[in-house]
Amino acid sequence: MQGKKAKVVLGVIGADCHAVGNKILNYAFTAAGFEVVNLGVLVSQQEFINAAIETDAQAILVASLYGHGEMDCRGLRERCIEAGIDNTLLYVGGNLVVGKTEFKQIEDKFYQMGYNRVYGPGTLPDQVIADLKQDLAQRGFGCA
Amino acid sequence: MRNILLIDFGSTYTKITAVDAERAEIIATASGVTTVETDITKGLKQALTDLERTTGKIRFDNVLGCSSAAGGLKMVAIGLVPELTAEAAKRAALGAGAKVLGVYCNELSEYELDEINKVGPDIVLLAGGTDGGNKQAIIHNAEKLTGLTRDIPVIVAGNKSVAPQVVKILTAKLSEVVYTENVMPALNRLDIEPARETIRQIFLHKIVQAKGLDKANCFVDQLVMPTPAAVLKAAELLSRGTDRQPGLGDLMVVDIGGATTDIYSMAEGEPQGLDILWRGLPEPFAKRTVEGDLGMRYSAASLLNVAGASRLAEAAQVSEEQVAAYAAKVEADVKYLPADELELRIEIAMGRACVKLAADRHVGTLEKYFTTTGTAWAQNGKDLTPVKTVIGTGGVIINIAQPQQIMASIIYDINMPHVLRPQKPQFLIDRRYILAAMGLLSELDADTALRIMKKYILRGEE
Numbered sequence: 243m244q245g246k247k248a249k250v251v252l253g254v255i256g257a258d259c260h261a262v263g264n265k266i267l268n269y270a271f272t273a274a275g276f277e278v279v280n281l282g283v284l285v286s287q288q289e290f291i292n293a294a295i296e297t298d299a300q301a302i303l304v305a306s307l308y309g310h311g312e313m314d315c316r317g318l319r320e321r322c323i324e325a326g327i328d329n330t331l332l333y334v335g336g337n338l339v340v341g342k343t344e345f346k347q348i349e350d351k352f353y354q355m356g357y358n359r360v361y362g363p364g365t366l367p368d369q370v371i372a373d374l375k376q377d378l379a380q381r382g383f384g385c386a
Numbered sequence: 387m388r389n390i391l392l393i394d395f396g397s398t399y400t401k402i403t404a405v406d407a408e409r410a411e412i413i414a415t416a417s418g419v420t421t422v423e424t425d426i427t428k429g430l431k432q433a434l435t436d437l438e439r440t441t442g443k444i445r446f447d448n449v450l451g452c453s454s455a456a457g458g459l460k461m462v463a464i465g466l467v468p469e470l471t472a473e474a475a476k477r478a479a480l481g482a483g484a485k486v487l488g489v490y491c492n493e494l495s496e497y498e499l500d501e502i503n504k505v506g507p508d509i510v511l512l513a514g515g516t517d518g519g520n521k522q523a524i525i526h527n528a529e530k531l532t533g534l535t536r537d538i539p540v541i542v543a544g545n546k547s548v549a550p551q552v553v554k555i556l557t558a559k560l561s562e563v564v565y566t567e568n569v570m571p572a573l574n575r576l577d578i579e580p581a582r583e584t585i586r587q588i589f590l591h592k593i594v595q596a597k598g599l600d601k602a603n604c605f606v607d608q609l610v611m612p613t614p615a616a617v618l619k620a621a622e623l624l625s626r627g628t629d630r631q632p633g634l635g636d637l638m639v640v641d642i643g644g645a646t647t648d649i650y651s652m653a654e655g656e657p658q659g660l661d662i663l664w665r666g667l668p669e670p671f672a673k674r675t676v677e678g679d680l681g682m683r684y685s686a687a688s689l690l691n692v693a694g695a696s697r698l699a700e701a702a703q704v705s706e707e708q709v710a711a712y713a714a715k716v717e718a719d720v721k722y723l724p725a726d727e728l729e730l731r732i733e734i735a736m737g738r739a740c741v742k743l744a745a746d747r748h749v750g751t752l753e754k755y756f757t758t759t760g761t762a763w764a765q766n767g768k769d770l771t772p773v774k775t776v777i778g779t780g781g782v783i784i785n786i787a788q789p790q791q792i793m794a795s796i797i798y799d800i801n802m803p804h805v806l807r808p809q810k811p812q813f814l815i816d817r818r819y820i821l822a823a824m825g826l827l828s829e830l831d832a833d834t835a836l837r838i839m840k841k842y843i844l845r846g847e848e
Contacts, residue, residue, distance in 0.1 A: 249518075249519075257755040257756060257757045257762070258757060258758075259663075259755075259757055259759065259762050277518075279572075279573045281573075282663075283663070284663060284665070284755060284762065284764055292467045292469055292470055293470075293573050295466060295467050295520060296466055296467045296470045296471060296515060296516050296519050296520055296570070296573060297515075297516045297518075297519040297520070297572075297573050298515065298516075298518070298519040298520040298521070308757065308758040308759075309758065
């Protein structure tokens with residue numbers, strides 16, 4: 243698979259219209275050599291799944307900034323399994339819960355929900371890109 | 387004088403329109419019974435004799451035909467995700483004027499293949515996967531389709547990366563396999579024009595012959611397209627205009643038939659406010675939808691089911707039993723026309739239900755989101771509230787004295803503010819049933835076709 247661009251589905255989940263971060267991530271991942279299928283804001287779980295199936299993406303990158311992330315993100319892994327794309331990497335990041343919960347706690351919660359990587363506020367795109375390259379390489383998918 | 391004869395071989399009637407192209411006038415129209423089972427030219431000759439009785443002998447410089455006879459152009463559309471490539475494939479088929487017998491998604495099962503064999507489509511449109519996207523589904527489905535019991539044409543319009551492989555699998559068993567561009571090259575991007583054109587070519591070269599319609603060729607220069615495609619063409623021309631004449635702008639066409647209700651919209655349908663987000667698949671400017679469960683004769687029983695007998699009864703101010711009895715009567719005798727005031731009221735209520743329900747499914751909807759930063763709106767499908775013109779065509783509308791009454795049920799309902807139907811349209815009636823004929827004529831002379839439509843549909847000249 244060497245030389246082939248890795249494909250990621252990107253979007254802001256739920257009733258969340260924070261568009262700025264989405265544009266930055268789209269830019270950063272494209273610049274890093276990924277093929278980005280950007281769904282924008284107000285994206286439902288089903289739309290993430292549909293996009294990943296049809297485009298054969300290796301990862302779904304979910305963003306949530308308005309504090310309802312836990313509610314919106316729960317069940318996405320189960321849907322992937324149901325749809326036959328259980329191999330897809332699930333990343334989530336943003337302002338995932340309201341209030342001052344310790345990040346470790348949030349991280350654990352999302353790991354339990356089946357996400358492969360969880361990022362808190364202040365994370366730079368570079369870190370996510372590096373992690374994704376590593377995770378993909380581990381799965382035998384060489385990319386840019 | 388340049389006389390052109392335009393023929394529409396319908397499922398029941400063969401309708402002919404004689405046009406004087408230089409004067410942009412309709413010389414006469416006539417109809418005969420469609421006789422595709424025996425010899426399609428029989429009904430046509432009958433119509434011609436009828437026509438020449440009023441006009442005298444005419445020599446025609448061109449003869450063009452469209453057809454929905456012998457069941458119309460029947461297709462099956464196959465994609466991967468229901469809302470994505472399967473929907474795109476369905477739209478391509480509908481846009482080409484086909485009757486879509488089934489839409490299949492994901493990997494086909496043995497049962498589904500049996501079903502496809504049973505319904506017997508004329509063409510199968512096989513899509514699935516964006517370019518560079520999913521490969522397994524379309525390959526699996528191509529392998530399944532080699533189990534087709536009849537040798538029918540298959541159009542491959544899926545993931546380009548595996549198209550050659552898919553074509554190879556299919557050609558091992560089927561003689562007509564045509565590759566064309568992917569109906570969805572990238573996520574949420576539609577490219578259905580190449581598939582539509584391919585469907586039309588196959589219709590022209592294969593289907594016409596397979597259905598015995600080619601017997602008409604001694605009269606007709608060419609059977610150029612399925613009838614709904616001709617209507618779509620006429621509507622698009624009337625909306626956009628030509629280089630020399632302006633069109634009417636955004637418009638819709640409502641065609642209530644015995645079996646189906648077709649809605650056409652010629653409009654971009656973009657959101658009306660800056661704060662509205664456009665979601666889902668992009669919409670083609672010229673869009674056609676067909677509702678197989680909404681019709682006035684063959685589908686009267688299913689219409690009753692969908693619309694609700696009680697609601698129809700209330701609208702017609704009759705009892706539910708009377709509605710049911712009338713529906714059964716017209717379904718058994720499809721050529722029946724309302725004979726008294728009571729039947730007319732039921733007929734109108736049924737027509738209104740067809741228009742409203744079909745429009746609801748055709749137009750876009752608004753969805754409200756409550757977010758932390760306030761209310762947000764998302765629009766799915768076309769916003770047709772600003773559409774200024776709605777044209778009625780088809781037997782029911784033409785045969786009734788007050789067609790506006792039926793068509794008015796398309797108007798935006800304040801109680802359903804999220805359903806984006808036209809707010810203040812003017813209603814025009816295709817009294818002489820010329821839309822399909824003008825779609826055909828536009829192949830030869832778009833300016834004349836447009837002038838004739840303006841004269842007879844817009845200004846209502848007799």
